[in-house]
Amino acid sequence: MLAAVCLSAVLAGCAAPAAPAGPKAVPAPEANAAPEANAAPAAPDADHAGAPPLAEEANSAEVVARQEAAAQHWGLERPPLKAPPRPATKPELTPVQGVKLADGRPPVVFRVPTDDKVVFLTVDDGDEKDPEFSRMAADLGIPLSTYVSDYLAREDYGYFRDLHAQGVEINNHTINHRNLKVLDYDTQREEICTQQDQLEKQIGVRPRLFRPPYGEYNDDTLRAAASCGVQAVPMWNEEAFPDHMEWRYDDRKLHPGDIILTHFRGTDIWKASMPDLLRKVVNDVTAQGFALARLDDYL
Numbered sequence: 327m328l329a330a331v332c333l334s335a336v337l338a339g340c341a342a343p344a345a346p347a348g349p350k351a352v353p354a355p356e357a358n359a360a361p362e363a364n365a366a367p368a369a370p371d372a373d374h375a376g377a378p379p380l381a382e383e384a385n386s387a388e389v390v391a392r393q394e395a396a397a398q399h400w401g402l403e404r405p406p407l408k409a410p411p412r413p414a415t416k417p418e419l420t421p422v423q424g425v426k427l428a429d430g431r432p433p434v435v436f437r438v439p440t441d442d443k444v445v446f447l448t449v450d451d452g453d454e455k456d457p458e459f460s461r462m463a464a465d466l467g468i469p470l471s472t473y474v475s476d477y478l479a480r481e482d483y484g485y486f487r488d489l490h491a492q493g494v495e496i497n498n499h500t501i502n503h504r505n506l507k508v509l510d511y512d513t514q515r516e517e518i519c520t521q522q523d524q525l526e527k528q529i530g531v532r533p534r535l536f537r538p539p540y541g542e543y544n545d546d547t548l549r550a551a552a553s554c555g556v557q558a559v560p561m562w563n564e565e566a567f568p569d570h571m572e573w574r575y576d577d578r579k580l581h582p583g584d585i586i587l588t589h590f591r592g593t594d595i596w597k598a599s600m601p602d603l604l605r606k607v608v609n610d611v612t613a614q615g616f617a618l619a620r621l622d623d624y625l
């Protein structure tokens with residue numbers, strides 16, 4: 327069934343990464359000036375008039391040296407590429423290129439429409455809670471977007487609170503990780519909306535994004551999600567494992583705006599650690615000339 331969903335996604339436009347038709351998401355010079363909480367250092371103010379602008383600072387020898395040291399420490403082939411400034415406005419979603427729109431429903435997004443050479447790393451479920459993974463992502467400045475299921479997270483929501491404190495958005499992946507498609511509307515609503523409430527209580531922020539388990543959903547899913555504040559439903563194109571990437575496109579390459587899925591999984595399942603996984607993803611993304619960017623800045 328999942329294969330069918332993925333195939334339909336491909337047929338819906340994911341497989342045709344032609345020149346984007348939508349308006350360009352042109353980064354504005356002031357893009358760094360209004361970071362969200364936790365997102366980036368505050369904009370320079372009058373007290374720091376003598377300090378170099380952020381862009382200049384980011385290229386300073388000291389910063390480069392720090393990035394190279396972090397890359398070496400975590401065993402990367404080279405430092406990750408820096409994402410461009412976040413777009414001044416989020417890209418307009420049109421019903422092409424892996425975006426499905428319907429009135430009154432949150433958009434379902436397989437690929438974010440952008441010309442920026444960025445891709446997004448999303449991490450699901452919440453079983454493995456490895457502090458090394460959090461540290462590695464923070465050290466390297468790797469943005470993550472997570473989708474957490476209560477039945478796995480509830481034993482230690484503190485792990486996800488800590489991730490949130492370092493700028494990671496904690497999003498909704500239902501209470502029990504059931505296949506929503508076979509459930510009636512009320513049960514789907516319970517699975518989705520109770521997790522909205524739970525994450526708001528545990529993390530302190532009501533999630534904006536929701537991803538259905540197994541990528542399985544129907545119209546009731548979207549209707550239920552809309553009823554409790556979900557603004558978008560990001561899906562994925564590639565799935566990352568510690569030793570390989572599963573590709574959705576025939577060309578087996580990344581494309582601007584691709585969403586990569588992976589999971590909080592440990593050595594019991596993967597025979598590799600979360601840092602091993604992140605190392606593989608960052609090396610692959612960098613080798614193809616892409617930067618990992620914050621999904622929240624684009625969606």
Ligand SMILES: [Zn+2]
Pocket residue numbers: 450451499503539540
């Ligand atoms: Zn899942």
